[in-house]
Amino acid sequence: MSLRFRKSFKLAPGLRLNLSGSGLSASFGPRGLSMTVGGRGTYLNTSIPGAGLYSRTRLSGSSTTRSPQPASPFRGAASAATVQVAVSLQVEDNGEISYKDSGGRPASEYVVDALKKQKGPEFRALIAKHANAITAQVEALGQIHWATPSPNVPAFSIKPFSEPEPELPEQPTLGIVDRLLPWRRRAIESTYSDHLAKALAAQDAWVDRKARYAGEQMRRKRFIEDDIHKSTDAMESYLEEHLQAISWPRETSVAFEIEGNGEKVSLDVDLPEIEQMPTKTAAAASRGYRVLLKNLTPAHVIQLYKNHVHGIGFRLIGETFAALPRCNEVILSGYSQRPNPATGQIQNDYLYSVRVKRSDWGHINFDGLKSIDVVEALTQFELSRDMSKNGALNAITPLV
Numbered sequence: 389m390s391l392r393f394r395k396s397f398k399l400a401p402g403l404r405l406n407l408s409g410s411g412l413s414a415s416f417g418p419r420g421l422s423m424t425v426g427g428r429g430t431y432l433n434t435s436i437p438g439a440g441l442y443s444r445t446r447l448s449g450s451s452t453t454r455s456p457q458p459a460s461p462f463r464g465a466a467s468a469a470t471v472q473v474a475v476s477l478q479v480e481d482n483g484e485i486s487y488k489d490s491g492g493r494p495a496s497e498y499v500v501d502a503l504k505k506q507k508g509p510e511f512r513a514l515i516a517k518h519a520n521a522i523t524a525q526v527e528a529l530g531q532i533h534w535a536t537p538s539p540n541v542p543a544f545s546i547k548p549f550s551e552p553e554p555e556l557p558e559q560p561t562l563g564i565v566d567r568l569l570p571w572r573r574r575a576i577e578s579t580y581s582d583h584l585a586k587a588l589a590a591q592d593a594w595v596d597r598k599a600r601y602a603g604e605q606m607r608r609k610r611f612i613e614d615d616i617h618k619s620t621d622a623m624e625s626y627l628e629e630h631l632q633a634i635s636w637p638r639e640t641s642v643a644f645e646i647e648g649n650g651e652k653v654s655l656d657v658d659l660p661e662i663e664q665m666p667t668k669t670a671a672a673a674s675r676g677y678r679v680l681l682k683n684l685t686p687a688h689v690i691q692l693y694k695n696h697v698h699g700i701g702f703r704l705i706g707e708t709f710a711a712l713p714r715c716n717e718v719i720l721s722g723y724s725q726r727p728n729p730a731t732g733q734i735q736n737d738y739l740y741s742v743r744v745k746r747s748d749w750g751h752i753n754f755d756g757l758k759s760i761d762v763v764e765a766l767t768q769f770e771l772s773r774d775m776s777k778n779g780a781l782n783a784i785t786p787l788v
Contacts, residue, residue: 393656396643397628399636475503477515483670483679485515504677516672519679523669526684529637530695533762536706538754539746541713542626544612546605549598554590557583616712620646623712627653630711631704640700650714654788655704659722659739662693662779690779697722697739697781698762705744706754716746721786739781740773742766 475495476488487495504511560580566572615622623646631642641658667689668681684692705718721741728735748769752760766773774782 393643393645393654395624395628395645396641397632399631399634399640399642401636401638401640475499477511479515479518479679483673483681485677485679508677511677512672515677515679519670519672523671525637526666526669526692529665530692530699531758532637532696532699533702533706533760533765534757536703536754536757537710539706539709539749542612542616542711544609546609549601551594551597554587554594556587556591617650617714620650623650623714627708627711631707634703634707642704646712646715650712652717652719653708653712653715654719655708655721656786657700657704657720657722659697659700659724660693661724661726662689665689665693665696694763694775694779698766701740701742702762702765705742705749709746709749717743718749719743719787723786724781726783737783738786739784740766740771740775741784741786742772743770743787745769 474490476490476492478486478488480486487500489495489499557580560576562573562576566576611622612626616626624644627644627646638660642655644653644655646653667684669684671680671682672678673680701720701722705720708718709715719741721738723736723738725734726737727733752765770787772784772787774784776782
């Protein structure tokens with residue numbers, strides 16, 4: 389079955405999980421963790437893989453490492469007594485950590501042992517931080533609905549222009565010598581005149597930027613508080629913008645259509661299959677330098693999958709009601725790509741479809757979403773779903 393709606397886009401993910409054939413892994417080093425030790429101090433360079441987040445933290449002040457022999461195993465020595473070392477850590481699928489130099493080659497045992505002795509606690513703390521982040525991402529897959537907003541009418545607060553106004557230079561005070569020597573006076577006055585002209589031009593440009601900003605703020609206010617109440621084009625634009633501003637755990641395709649002058653919104657959302665769910669969580673070993681990978685039980689994976697696919701639908705319904713005040717009905721249908729048993733061709737099978745009225749949606753306690761069973765929550769509305777006890781979702785015909 390092909391997608392039914394013309395307006396489609398992809399929801400971009402926030403934090404990404406690194407999934408491999410054997411389950412879950414995390415990357416450190418250039419994309420995770422590295423340490424630099426040298427004459428200017430010791431630094432940890434860290435990032436969350438795929439998240440675009442990076443930080444450089446100074447761990448200590450100036451430190452030196454003595455080279456035990458002229459041919460030091462450390463690369464990039466700054467002097468005979470000071471060396472500069474960069475070691476990258478890679479967490480393998482079995483939880484063991486491999487150490488690489490800046491060229492991607494295995495670091496020598498001497499270098500690894502030296503760094504562990506110097507900064508062992510920092511290594512362990514950072515490994516634990518990333519292991520916890522991975523586990524939190526796995527758990528977040530089943531918690532998407534926790535951040536569902538209540539269906540309040542959108543409002544826009546005008547923010548003041550934050551750029552400070554350029555100041556004019558102070559008029560110089562002429563001393564006795566300046567008054568007695570005309571060339572000095574002319575030089576001072578000429579310099580002041582140039583500075584004043586530049587400052588006045590900067591003020592004029594600032595006034596223009598402030599006026600444009602005020603105009604943009606007013607247009608934005610009209611768009612949110614007036615246009616999306618009347619224009620379906622504005623509704624489409626704002627709903628897409630609103631959904632794409634959310635950090636999703638994985639890239640998600642959504643197609644939608646607004647009908648009846650904004651009274652009804654139908655959405656199709658691409659859902660994963662259970663085989664795409666992570667099967668492991670991570671924790672730092674209490675001793676040594678490794679990550680412990682723990683297999684999730686099949687029951688845990690099934691529950692995580694059910695919460696994930698239903699949480700996506702629950703969240704999208706809530707975000708639609710929150711974004712579009714004229715919308716009184718949402719029909720959301722989730723589909724997945726599966727092979728046709730007769731032809732083997734990949735097709736979009738719809739797995740569940742739900743119709744929700746705004747009046748019924750308002751009965752949800754949005755302050756207690758963590759206590760909601762999101763799989764059961766959708767049953768209080770008109771729901772088409774064929775789900776077995778093991779969480780398998782069979783193909784259904786979507787609501788219209």
